[in-house]
Amino acid sequence: MLTLAAGLPLAWVLARRRFPGREVLEAAVVLPLVLPPTVLGYYLLVLIGTRGPIGRLFEGLGIELAFTWRAAVLAAGVGSIALLVKAAQAGFESVDQRLEQAARTLGRSEWSIFWAVTLPLAWRPVFAGTVLAFCRALGDFGITLMVAGSIPGVTQTMPLAIYDHVQANQMREADLLSLVAVGSVLLLLMGLGRLARLRF
Amino acid sequence: MLSLAIRRRLPGFELDVTWEAEERVVALFGPSGAGKTLTLLCLAGLSRPDAGRIVVNDRVFFDTAAGVDVRTQARGLGYVFQGYALFPHLDVADNVGFGLRGRPRAERRRRTGEVLERLGLTELAGRRPRELSGGQQQRVALGRALAVDPALLLLDEPLSALDQPLREALRDDLRAVLDEWRIPAVVVTHDFTEAYRLADRIVVYEGGRVIQSAPRASLLWQPASRAVARVVGLRNVLQGTVLKATSERIQFRWRGQTLEAVNSPTHSYLPATDAPLAFFIRPEYVRLIRKDRTSADATHHMNRMAGHIVREADFGTTWTLYIRLDEPGEPAQGDFDLEVEVPHLVYEILEIERDRRWEFSIHRGSIHVLPSA
Numbered sequence: 001m002l003t004l005a006a007g008l009p010l011a012w013v014l015a016r017r018r019f020p021g022r023e024v025l026e027a028a029v030v031l032p033l034v035l036p037p038t039v040l041g042y043y044l045l046v047l048i049g050t051r052g053p054i055g056r057l058f059e060g061l062g063i064e065l066a067f068t069w070r071a072a073v074l075a076a077g078v079g080s081i082a083l084l085v086k087a088a089q090a091g092f093e094s095v096d097q098r099l100e101q102a103a104r105t106l107g108r109s110e111w112s113i114f115w116a117v118t119l120p121l122a123w124r125p126v127f128a129g130t131v132l133a134f135c136r137a138l139g140d141f142g143i144t145l146m147v148a149g150s151i152p153g154v155t156q157t158m159p160l161a162i163y164d165h166v167q168a169n170q171m172r173e174a175d176l177l178s179l180v181a182v183g184s185v186l187l188l189l190m191g192l193g194r195l196a197r198l199r200f
Numbered sequence: 201m202l203s204l205a206i207r208r209r210l211p212g213f214e215l216d217v218t219w220e221a222e223e224r225v226v227a228l229f230g231p232s233g234a235g236k237t238l239t240l241l242c243l244a245g246l247s248r249p250d251a252g253r254i255v256v257n258d259r260v261f262f263d264t265a266a267g268v269d270v271r272t273q274a275r276g277l278g279y280v281f282q283g284y285a286l287f288p289h290l291d292v293a294d295n296v297g298f299g300l301r302g303r304p305r306a307e308r309r310r311r312t313g314e315v316l317e318r319l320g321l322t323e324l325a326g327r328r329p330r331e332l333s334g335g336q337q338q339r340v341a342l343g344r345a346l347a348v349d350p351a352l353l354l355l356d357e358p359l360s361a362l363d364q365p366l367r368e369a370l371r372d373d374l375r376a377v378l379d380e381w382r383i384p385a386v387v388v389t390h391d392f393t394e395a396y397r398l399a400d401r402i403v404v405y406e407g408g409r410v411i412q413s414a415p416r417a418s419l420l421w422q423p424a425s426r427a428v429a430r431v432v433g434l435r436n437v438l439q440g441t442v443l444k445a446t447s448e449r450i451q452f453r454w455r456g457q458t459l460e461a462v463n464s465p466t467h468s469y470l471p472a473t474d475a476p477l478a479f480f481i482r483p484e485y486v487r488l489i490r491k492d493r494t495s496a497d498a499t500h501h502m503n504r505m506a507g508h509i510v511r512e513a514d515f516g517t518t519w520t521l522y523i524r525l526d527e528p529g530e531p532a533q534g535d536f537d538l539e540v541e542v543p544h545l546v547y548e549i550l551e552i553e554r555d556r557r558w559e560f561s562i563h564r565g566s567i568h569v570l571p572s573a
Contacts, residue, residue, distance in 0.1 A: 098285040101246050104272040105279040106299030106348060116298075120289045 033082045041143040044078060072157060075144040076137035083136055087129025091122030131192050135185060202226065202352070202386070206242050206252030206262075215239065215249075219413040223400035225378055227416075228388045230405030230431060236388040237282070239405075240354050243386065244279050245272035256352050257384075278345030278353040278383075283361055284337045286329035292316070292340050293325040299348035315347045319377070334362045335370055342374075346381060353378070353385040359394060371397050392432050396420065404428050422464055426478045426570055435539050436481040437570070438532055442471045450569055452477045455537055456527040459503045461567035469571040478570040483520060483541035485566035488550065489559040501561035508557045510536050519547045523558070 032040055047054045048071060095118050103113040119126065144157055156164070158181050165174040205218040215235040228236040241247035243254060245261065248269065254262040256277075261270045286295050297312035316322045319339050329337060338358060345353055358374060359367045375398050378385050389395050395402050396416050403413040411431070412424040423429040429437045440454030447468045450461050461479060463469060471477055489501060507525040522536035531537045540560065542552070552558075 096285065098281050098283075099287060101244075101272075102279060102281055102285045102287075102344075103298065104246065105244055105275075105277055106344070107273045107276070108299070108301065109273065112301065116301075117287060 029085045030082050032079055037079065037140070037143045040078065041075065044075065044143060048074065072144050076140050076157075079140045079143050080133035080136040084126075084129040084133040087132065088122065088126045091125030091129070092118055094125070095121045127192070127195075131189065135189070138181075138185060201255075201257055202384070203255045204239070204243065204252070206239070206249035206254065208238060208242060208247065208249045208252075210238075213408060215242075215408045217405070217408070217410045219403045219410050221401045221403075221413070223415070224382075225375075225385045225387065225399045226401045226403060227395035227399030228386060228403050228405055229392060229395040230390065232390055234405035235408040236390075236405050237356055240279075240356055240386065240388055243352075244277050244354055245270060245275050246279075259351075276348070276351050278348065278350030280338075280341045280345050280353070280355040280358050282356040282358075284329075284341035286337060286340055286344070288329050291326050291328055292321060292332070295329065295340055296321070296343040296347050298344060311347060315343045318380075319343045319346075335366055338362070338370060338374075342377060346383070350383070353383050355385060355387045357388055357390070359389070359391075374398065404431055406431055421568065423480075423568075423570060429478075429480050429570055434480045435483050436533075438479055438481070440477045440479065442473055442475045442477045444473060445470045449564065450477065452479075455525050455529070455532055457503075457505055457525070459562075459567060460564045461569050462565045463569065469569060480568050480570060481538065481562055481566060482568075483539040484518075485562065486538060486540040487561050487563075488540070488542065488546075489561060490550065491555075502564055503562040503567065504559060505561070506557070506559045507537065509552070512552075517544055518542065519544060519552070521552070523560070 048058070099117050099121070100113050103117050104110075108116065138157075139159060140157070144160060158177060162174050162177045162181070165171075165177065201222055203220040206215065208215040213233075213235070215238050217235065217239060228239060230236055238247060242249050242252075242262070243256075249262065249264075251264045252262065253260070253265070256275075259270075260266070260268050261275055262268060287298065290298065293312055293316065296315050297308055300308040300311055303311070313322070316325055319342065321336070321339055321343060324332065324336060324340075329340065332340065338361070341358075355374075359371055362370060371394055378398070387395070387398050389398070399416060401413065402416050402419045404411050404419070406427060412419060412428045414422070414424070419428070419432065423432055423434065426437055438454060440452040440459065443451040443453060443458065445451075445463065447470065448463055450463050450469075450471075452459055452461070487501070489504070505525055507523040509521045510524045511522040513520045513522075518541050521540045521542065523538045523540055524531050524535065525537045527537075533539075542550075547553070
């Protein structure tokens with residue numbers, strides 16, 4: 001959800017606006033895909049740690065970020081947002097701009113045009129991007145480990161749990177969890193794939 | 201009432217146009233890439249001119265001097281895009297009602313129903329755009345723009361997406377809709393017949409400039425320059441040398457002939473003797489002189505010339521003859537001097553197929569002088 005809320009506006013801005021620094025922003029969005037997760041996790045930790053600027057901001061609000069479930073969520077979001085943004089950007093760019101111009105001449109506000117024209121027409125790529133981003137978030141390992149640790153029951157995500165079990169030579173648990181991971185993602189993807197083929 | 205003066209510079213193109221119109225329907229006519237669509241986008245506020253002023257019905261939409269730039273949404277114009285740009289994910293009724301959001305639901309439905317009814321679209325209300333024919337799509341695009349009661353309707357090549365026979369039928373249909381809704385409109389087209397049939401005033405564009413703006417009839421009979429004559433598609437646009445010009449008549453030399461033309465009373469044009477003179481002769485106004493009739497008198501046949509047919513072309517109902525004068529020197533238009541158009545029946549009666557040498561005449565009122573700027 002966080003990824004969607006941050007990713008869609010970002011994708012729209014990249015697809016429709018021309019402004020100085022656009023290339024820099026575009027490159028920055030893709031960065032999490034290219035950098036090793038540990039590097040990304042390290043920078044994120046520096047930012048949200050108790051002495052990092054964002055960490056301190058949230059501490060002032062009484063919210064601790066590093067090594068909590070919030071950090072795990074953030075890690076998953078940062079790692080996956082690029083997939084969503086790139087897919088949604090391509091989707092928005094594929095929408096004929098004359099349709100948006102037509103809506104403008106009919107008196108609709110930019111906000112209303114996005115919901116009534118752009119998003120419904122770019123629905124498929126946005127949806128595909130969301131699925132990819134979600135899968136990437138589920139499978140994240142490195143970033144989560146760096147910023148949230150692997151505290152059982154708190155910040156331990158499935159991939160981390162599996163890793164711990166293998167380290168402890170508990171192969172049965174690792175088998176079981178891996179099977180659950182593969183099975184649930186497979187089911188999810190199949191269900192979403194069917195949904196994506198629906199016309200509306 | 202519409203007045204517009206805008207400058208807009210793009211990479212490799214500059215639009216710099218000024219025109220005004222009192223007439224209800226105006227056509228922007230000219231070749232592709234002349235800046236017609238860009239003008240329309242500027243009118244709608246979808247493209248911002250670098251400088252200028254746009255006034256529609258006493259409302260200032262844009263004025264760089266006064267810092268005015270009304271948003272597209274607030275201009276209240278209808279825009280019919282080239283290719284129509286219908287919303288593919290909405291049905292006909294939702295397309296037509298798209299601009300009515302913000303009004304009460306009942307009124308929205310009433311207005312949509314009314315527009316569909318008036319345009320004969322009621323039965324198509326539930327269809328998607330891709331299920332419609334080109335003509336139906338055009339109607340929906342019109343309906344979508346008209347539903348919001350625009351102060352001015354802008355149409356960008358409204359007929360170019362259609363096949364030729366349908367195109368001609370819908371051209372007159374479109375004019376009927378514009379008349380019925382009594383709505384001012386600006387139509388962009390590259391087809392002169394279309395401009396002439398649809399509009400009361402024609403603004404001729406070329407290379408980002410306006411080369412003439414005039415009521416449609418005066419554009420056809422008094423093009424302001426050779427450039428306009430060429431763009432409008434006039435044939436036999438020729439150049440001679442002035443002998444004597446009065447406000448009534450102009451005498452001039454062309455290809456060894458002394459010809460006389462009426463000086464248009466509205467454009468009292470008085471070029472100096474020996475000045476070059478541009479003029480055009482409509483191919484259908486050249487009269488072949490029948491050989492079986494006895495000596496035609498001079499007042500009946502003025503501007504007499506003689507020549508032979510070098511080529512001809514059959515256009516079904518008419519024939520075009522390419523005639524070269526019996527004069528030494530280079531012909532005026534490649535391998536011929538004049539294009540002459542005769543009806544098919546005349547071609548047969550005069551046995552033109554066998555007889556290739558002809559005398560012909562042109563009434564002085566049929567030689568149209570083109571004042572050069």
